[in-house]
Amino acid sequence: MLLYVHVPFCRRKCTYCAFASQVPEGDDFALWERALTAEMELSSKRFGRPVLETVYFGGGTPSLLPAWLFGCVADAVRKNFEVPKGIEFTVEANPESADLHTLQDLVAAGATRLSLGVQSFADDDLRLLGRPHTGEQAVAAYEAARYAGFRNVGLDLIWGLPGQRTATWLRQLKVAAEKLRPEHLSCYSLTPEPGTPLAALLEGGQLALPGENEQSRMFMTGSAYLEGQGYLHYEISNFARMGFTSRHNTGYWEGKDYLGLGPSAVSTVGGRRWENPRGLAAWAEEALAGKSGARPEELDRATRLRELVMLSLRTSKGLSMAAYRELSGRSFSEEHGALLQALRRHGLVRISKGQVRLSANGMLVSNLILERLMGT
Structure with missing residues (x-):
């Protein structure tokens, strides 16, 4: 953790x-x-x-x-x-x-x-x-x-x-x-x-x-x-x-569990997420009453899948297509084949050894790429 x-x-x-x-x-x-x-x-x-x-x-x-x-x-x-x-x-x-x-x-x-x-x-x-x-x-x-x-x-x-x-x-x-x-x-x-x-x-x-x-x-x-x-x-x-x-x-x-303490801190543990009150007084009142994290949100598969793609592609390690298949039951390359081919032609992504990585040029326009991949 x-x-x-x-x-x-x-x-x-x-x-x-x-x-x-x-x-x-x-x-x-x-x-x-x-x-x-x-x-x-x-x-x-x-x-x-x-x-x-x-x-x-x-x-x-x-x-x-x-x-x-x-x-x-x-x-x-x-x-x-x-x-x-x-x-x-x-x-x-x-x-x-x-x-x-x-x-x-x-x-x-x-x-x-x-x-x-x-x-x-x-x-x-x-x-x-x-x-x-x-x-x-x-x-x-x-x-x-x-x-x-x-x-x-x-x-x-x-x-x-x-x-x-x-x-x-x-x-x-x-x-x-x-x-x-x-x-x-x-x-x-x-x-x-x-x-x-x-x-x-x-x-x-x-x-x-x-x-x-x-x-x-x-x-x-x-x-x-x-x-x-x-x-x-x-x-x-x-x-x-x-x-x-x-x-x-x-x-x-990498999507590991993290515990956030203090005002405005966010936690994600065991597939559940909660956010503390933003103000010092409101957070302190909740914490001292033993109510911190009392109303967690269960992360659905779509949310976890979206975060896997968005967070992984920010890194030089990139997105594991095996991890994508394990979570979604679908093939990333088949699901996004046409878009991936276009991105590769323009030098924006690299695909090797089961990993999808953004190039330096791809990182520059990462928000646009992620919007296309996530259909938003």
């Missing part, structure tokens, strides 16, 4: 962010800790103290937690679940709260992998995104992570920003890949979420995203550059050095 813990606190809300997060005030930290502990205890009893494959603290900004609080929660994880030695234990951090002492405390509490939300090394980009750190702080946080003892560090970057071009995107990648050389890079295209300040500026015409051709060049040129630097392009948005792919995310893409 994969464990995800949502930390819903941030120093301030970024202009593009639609995640469940808030600026902590009053006894928010204490309420979160009490409710989270209750949710862990309930989950441990419900699933028989399951063995964890990975632990992932995301947010929000987990590095914003006081050291004592993170330590207490990490201890509660070990108390309520079987946590094998050497497990991948990831913590997300933002540069402005990732000082040396904080990072050392994370390592002392058991964290083995750091995911650092850099987003950009350019201060103009960071101001546009509403990020509360500078490019210099991002580099300093990375160096502090190394000094603190993290041997597995990933950086998050965003491309396709207003005013950005392929050359400026490559400069960002060169800082990451040549100067810092992290084990992992997540490169996400900017997706303006409805209702966010950045989306409002784009809708109002004050800002404009790069055109489709420019964004295509960013994706293709950036991917080729990172592969040339020794990174495996193992998922549409993710690159890793040999042996450093994210076990947690890979488990999710």
Whole structure:
């Protein structure tokens, strides 16, 4: 089982962010800790103290937690679940709260992998995104992570920003890949979420995203550059050095059971799925009353089949046609024969050894391909 813990606190809300997060005030930290502990205890009893494959603290900004609080929660994880030695234990951090002492405390509490939300090394980009750190702080946080003892560090970057071009995107990648050389890079295209300040500026015409051709060049040129630097392009948005792919995310893409704790967290266990209330107070009330996961949704075969195709084709491993047949009772190649032939002719998919994989060009238009495959 994969464990995800949502930390819903941030120093301030970024202009593009639609995640469940808030600026902590009053006894928010204490309420979160009490409710989270209750949710862990309930989950441990419900699933028989399951063995964890990975632990992932995301947010929000987990590095914003006081050291004592993170330590207490990490201890509660070990108390309520079987946590094998050497497990991948990831913590997300933002540069402005990732000082040396904080990072050392994370390592002392058991964290083995750091995911650092850099987003950009350019201060103009960071101001546009509403990020509360500078490019210099991002580099300093990375160096502090190394000094603190993290041997597995990933950086998050965003491309396709207003005013950005392929050359400026490559400069960002060169800082990451040549100067810092992290084990992992997540490169996400900017997706303006409805209702966010950045989306409002784009809708109002004050800002404009790069055109489709420019964004295509960013994706293709950036991917080729990172592969040339020794990174495996193992998922549409993710690159890793040999042996450093994210076990947690890979488990999710492979359809493994995952338990989500905290506000807005989603769980899928044994073919059943449930989502926690989004707000801190509503989630805490439910967790403290022992009602977390009380109304799961049974995933039907059509939903599981759709997710198998969509998640598998995001990865370099691709879709197993045997797995598709096992779940559906049908042949993927026969069911989608004409479309697959057309995609192969255009160099968008590759089929070998029973696996269907998207090419780099295919990854670029993955949403369109998936829509055609799923008939939506």
